Amino acid sequence: MIRPFxxxxxxxxxxxxGALLLVIIxxxxxxxxLLTPYSxxxxxxxxxxxxxxxxxxxxxxxxxxxxxxxxxxxxxxRISLLIGMLVVILSVSLGALYGAxxxxxxxxxxxxxMRLVDVxxxxxxxxxxxxxxxxxxxxxxxxxLILALTGWMDVARLVRAxxxxxxxxxxxxxxxxxxxxxxxxxxxxxxxxxxxxxxxASALRVADVILLESTLSFLGVGVQPPAASWGAILNxxxxxxxxxxxxxxxxxxxxxxxxxxxxxxxxxxPTPGKNS
Amino acid sequence: xxxxxxxxDLQVSFFKNKEEACAVDKISFEIYPGETxxxxxxxxxxxxxxxxxxxxxxxxxxxxxxxTIALHEKNLLALNEKQLNAVRGKEMGLILQDALSxxxxxxxxxxxxxxxxxxHLALDKKSAKQQALAWMEKVRLPRAEKLYDCYxxxxxxxxxxxxxxxxxxxxxxxLVVADEPTTALDVSLQSQILALLKELKAELSLAxxxxxxxxxxxxxxxxxxxxxxxxxxxxxAATETLFTQPRHPYTQNLLxxxxxxxxxxPSSNADPASNANPASGTxxxxx
Numbered sequence: 001m002i003r004p005f006x007x008x009x010x011x012x013x014x015x016x017x018g019a020l021l022l023v024i025i026x027x028x029x030x031x032x033x034l035l036t037p038y039s040x041x042x043x044x045x046x047x048x049x050x051x052x053x054x055x056x057x058x059x060x061x062x063x064x065x066x067x068x069x070x071x072x073x074x075x076x077x078r079i080s081l082l083i084g085m086l087v088v089i090l091s092v093s094l095g096a097l098y099g100a101x102x103x104x105x106x107x108x109x110x111x112x113x114m115r116l117v118d119v120x121x122x123x124x125x126x127x128x129x130x131x132x133x134x135x136x137x138x139x140x141x142x143x144x145l146i147l148a149l150t151g152w153m154d155v156a157r158l159v160r161a162x163x164x165x166x167x168x169x170x171x172x173x174x175x176x177x178x179x180x181x182x183x184x185x186x187x188x189x190x191x192x193x194x195x196x197x198x199x200x201a202s203a204l205r206v207a208d209v210i211l212l213e214s215t216l217s218f219l220g221v222g223v224q225p226p227a228a229s230w231g232a233i234l235n236x237x238x239x240x241x242x243x244x245x246x247x248x249x250x251x252x253x254x255x256x257x258x259x260x261x262x263x264x265x266x267x268x269x270p271t272p273g274k275n276s
Numbered sequence: 277x278x279x280x281x282x283x284x285d286l287q288v289s290f291f292k293n294k295e296e297a298c299a300v301d302k303i304s305f306e307i308y309p310g311e312t313x314x315x316x317x318x319x320x321x322x323x324x325x326x327x328x329x330x331x332x333x334x335x336x337x338x339x340x341x342x343x344t345i346a347l348h349e350k351n352l353l354a355l356n357e358k359q360l361n362a363v364r365g366k367e368m369g370l371i372l373q374d375a376l377s378x379x380x381x382x383x384x385x386x387x388x389x390x391x392x393x394x395x396h397l398a399l400d401k402k403s404a405k406q407q408a409l410a411w412m413e414k415v416r417l418p419r420a421e422k423l424y425d426c427y428x429x430x431x432x433x434x435x436x437x438x439x440x441x442x443x444x445x446x447x448x449x450x451l452v453v454a455d456e457p458t459t460a461l462d463v464s465l466q467s468q469i470l471a472l473l474k475e476l477k478a479e480l481s482l483a484x485x486x487x488x489x490x491x492x493x494x495x496x497x498x499x500x501x502x503x504x505x506x507x508x509x510x511x512x513a514a515t516e517t518l519f520t521q522p523r524h525p526y527t528q529n530l531l532x533x534x535x536x537x538x539x540x541x542p543s544s545n546a547d548p549a550s551n552a553n554p555a556s557g558t559x560x561x562x563x
Contacts, residue, residue, distance in 0.1 A: 178395055
């Protein structure tokens, strides 16, 4: 059969393209201080330099305080990517554990745990996040925590479904017959077997979380000024969208490219049941 | 001599919508230290469920309804989960039929042996690895160092079965339950594994419960044979006696079912699993 192989090669190329794009974005963010002479927060001569269009000195133009947008997009990438990845690591760990426990215990436990997930999924989480942040103030760890706590349910469902079929397999019987307790069976034998699908789902989640953080920043409850995240820069451009287009275009592009890179990776990762 | 394992009136049932299907119907047998008891019968007669029941690992919706399982005169059915986990693997080992699905596909095979060792013996990582390697050589796995880091799919069928044997024997249990350990293998491999188990059995003075439907294997390895049909043990006899003087009609049929050149297969429509309603006839009637 030629077709599956061709698919695989295509997937490989897709994976490489996504990874390359992501590495470039990561390198640019990490090396931000080396790539730009400006500081992301300094407001040297706001009156003279505000809202300058893209030029050689300011390739992405300047914002309302005369800050170099190129610099802010680079530094903003650090925060956006940090939030995206940390949130996904936290929410995926929580979701995988929850789902595996639920699926493995089965019966009434499973029913109860999964109904709780249904309830949480039915909750309008963005309003919940906005409310909590509005009440308790916004700082980076709190933001990451709130995004992680509201984003684990999908993974839990995914892992639980996988565990339901995995737990019937003979190697779980073997693990039990060796005398391993439930905790060890879940942590050492069930969860590692869900890595493939979880990895694919996580890559897609990173993109979602970056967008979600942008939304929160856009609503004014995300990363607080003067710190920059991509969403926060977008937010700065909102009132002057018609005239100062560069303030929206470049962070928007950064978000889009990052999202694309994670999607390329996530879709190319081999998942069981997919033709690979 | 006191038996190592004494099973009395063991009954295992599966439940669906309050309907009870009895898979293992009040069976009793015992195994003495160093002895091999073969449990034979056709597919669906309850052999594997019996094996699961001994470890108290009958999958839901199945349940042990009645009986006692005494290992070293300790009733396993009275133990809690924690005590039970101390027995599983330590005092009794389980060898499964399909070695590919019985090994964790994302865990190195050596680690799976080491894991069994570390569960019961207080070993650090390094000595667990050494002992696992020793076991791999004991079950005749070539290039143990190299195979240790392989994943199950990288091994051949025979190698996987050897790994499974090493896992089951790792903590030197007195009893090994082997659930059709050679069924998935071709004939030459089957005889190799059989020889290996015979040898290890003598060396470790193991008692074995050997579950199979293959009477040729039974003749080679078993001291005694229990014939199971439709959830019941219908006859227990020394291997020699069973082959020469089968008493129960089912046993006679089973022996007659071995194809011979001058012999044509008797056809039977009896479904060995059709025991959902125990009131409807005895096992003899099913024949």
